[in-house]
Amino acid sequence: MSAPTFLEPWQLRAAFARSLSDMYGKEVPAYTTLLDVSHEVNADFVAQHGADAERLGSISRVTAERHGAIRVGTPTEMSQVARIFGAMGMHPVGFYDLRDASSSSVPVISTAFRPIEREELARNPFRVFTSMLVTADRRFFTADLEQRLENFLGARTLFGPELLALADRAESEGGLPEDQAVEFLRLATQAFELSDEPVDQAWYRELEAVSAVAADIGGIASTHINHLTPRVLDIDDLYARMEARGITMIDAIQGPPRWEGPDVLLRQTSFRALAEPRTFRTADGEIVRDSLRVRFGEVEARGIALTRAGRAAYDAAVVEIDEAAAAARADNPGFTEAQRQELARAVWQKTFPTTEAALADQDLGWFTYEVVDQSSLVEPSSPAAPVETRASAVVRQPVVYEDFLPRSAAGIFQSNLSSDGAKDASQEGTDRDADWMAGALGRDLNDPFDLYADQVARSLAGAAETLGVDPA
Numbered sequence: 371m372s373a374p375t376f377l378e379p380w381q382l383r384a385a386f387a388r389s390l391s392d393m394y395g396k397e398v399p400a401y402t403t404l405l406d407v408s409h410e411v412n413a414d415f416v417a418q419h420g421a422d423a424e425r426l427g428s429i430s431r432v433t434a435e436r437h438g439a440i441r442v443g444t445p446t447e448m449s450q451v452a453r454i455f456g457a458m459g460m461h462p463v464g465f466y467d468l469r470d471a472s473s474s475s476v477p478v479i480s481t482a483f484r485p486i487e488r489e490e491l492a493r494n495p496f497r498v499f500t501s502m503l504v505t506a507d508r509r510f511f512t513a514d515l516e517q518r519l520e521n522f523l524g525a526r527t528l529f530g531p532e533l534l535a536l537a538d539r540a541e542s543e544g545g546l547p548e549d550q551a552v553e554f555l556r557l558a559t560q561a562f563e564l565s566d567e568p569v570d571q572a573w574y575r576e577l578e579a580v581s582a583v584a585a586d587i588g589g590i591a592s593t594h595i596n597h598l599t600p601r602v603l604d605i606d607d608l609y610a611r612m613e614a615r616g617i618t619m620i621d622a623i624q625g626p627p628r629w630e631g632p633d634v635l636l637r638q639t640s641f642r643a644l645a646e647p648r649t650f651r652t653a654d655g656e657i658v659r660d661s662l663r664v665r666f667g668e669v670e671a672r673g674i675a676l677t678r679a680g681r682a683a684y685d686a687a688v689v690e691i692d693e694a695a696a697a698a699r700a701d702n703p704g705f706t707e708a709q710r711q712e713l714a715r716a717v718w719q720k721t722f723p724t725t726e727a728a729l730a731d732q733d734l735g736w737f738t739y740e741v742v743d744q745s746s747l748v749e750p751s752s753p754a755a756p757v758e759t760r761a762s763a764v765v766r767q768p769v770v771y772e773d774f775l776p777r778s779a780a781g782i783f784q785s786n787l788s789s790d791g792a793k794d795a796s797q798e799g800t801d802r803d804a805d806w807m808a809g810a811l812g813r814d815l816n817d818p819f820d821l822y823a824d825q826v827a828r829s830l831a832g833a834a835e836t837l838g839v840d841p842a
């Protein structure tokens with residue numbers, strides 16, 4: 371087979387994920403360690419669990435799977451990001467407001483760019499959590515600071531005209547010829563490299579006093595990939611192995627606790643942000659070397675996507691765990707993370723059933739249905755069914771969660787910031803919602819629940835057609 375001469379969006383997406391991973395591995399060597407450990411964990415898990423290990427995605431998908439995180443400053447930059455990812459078949463899904471996603475709040479709103487069709491996800495599920503600074507939010511920025519931020523952001527160019535023109539062409543023509551694809555991928559990767567342009571020290575520090583995230587976004591004239599997250603099949607095992615290698619992890623695994631029932635949604639953790647050398651320009655024009663801690667190494671395990679009812683149960687469980695943990699901490703200042711996990715497990719046991727079948731029956735999780743020839747289900751050792759009596763069976767498969775959790779996202783942001791910043795709680799926040807985000811993007815914003823429901827409805831229609839029955 372000769373090399374492709376035209377690259378389709380999914381091929382651009384897969385190639386971009388690889389290119390970004392190579393670049394980030396050079397910039398952040400600990401990421402390469404994280405990848406090595408992830409591969410070990412996944413290989414051991416597959417060896418122990420066989421075919422069951424692949425219920426939430428083939429091992430080839432999981433091995434290549436990454437999510438990235440980027441941060442931009444303005445609606446214009448956000449709409450440019452949408453064009454670049456649009457070229458790769460990645461569409462905005464979901465709205466996250468991290469300004470009040472718990473005690474840890476950061477002045478951003480976010481969406482995730484990702485493939486939305488089942489086949490596209492199977493080809494390459496690369497997704498990017500993309501956050502945008504809300505400069506108009508008075509709890510963080512005074513009118514004067516907002517104005518100076520807007521001036522700074524308005525004067526910079528994150529994505530050049532050549533990159534955007536190639537992106538638009540790829541999106542309208544369904545891909546790019548190879549030479550243009552190579553150039554597109556080079557420019558797109560370069561746009562997310564860490565720049566060594568000197569940073570205006572006074573400006574950066576002024577923003578940092580308000581919010582370290584605001585400084586990372588609005589204090590420098592370029593952007594960069596913040597983290598690139600591999601997926602593992604056993605995140606507790608990964609956490610232990612990283613610590614055994616002497617890499618300091620954040621205190622907790624964010625999201626659901628480890629427990630005996632099915633894994634749902636998303637569990638994430640990270641190693642602490644590393645000090646990276648940066649150049650600063652001081653107020654009197656002197657160039658000095660210093661370091662910043664903003665980029666970290668995150669890793670995640672994905673579980674079954676929850677329905678709206680399942681998600682409501684999850685959200686209620688999170689509140690219950692928080693309250694119980696706060697009460698326990700008040701009684702006992704030595705309350706540990708291990709004790710919090712114990713408490714979380716107890717809440718989980720009353721909230722969720724311990725089997726996939728019950729999760730499906732109670733309509734808490736999403737499952738697809740597929741008709742298979744029953745003979746393929748018969749173990750080779752069992753007596754083969756006579757051909758005449760072969761029947762079809764409907765097999766239920768869990769749908770993997772493809773999105774993010776605002777609470778974990780805020781936790782991941784916050785646990786890696788070097789300072790808390792200062793928020794003026796006496797001020798009103800600025801309204802921002804999914805419609806506002808769609809307007810900024812200049813595109814429809816997909817609702818994650820609709821996408822899961824659609825995937826399930828299609829599987830039911832397909833199964834009904836195969837069986838020649840009414841899907842209802």
Ligand code: OOG
Nearest residue numbers: 439499596778779782783
């Ligand atoms: C994004 C943090 C959120 C996740 O996986 O929840 C995130 C950021 O740090 O820019 O990536």
Ligand code: NI
Nearest residue numbers: 439499599668
């Ligand atoms: Ni992340």
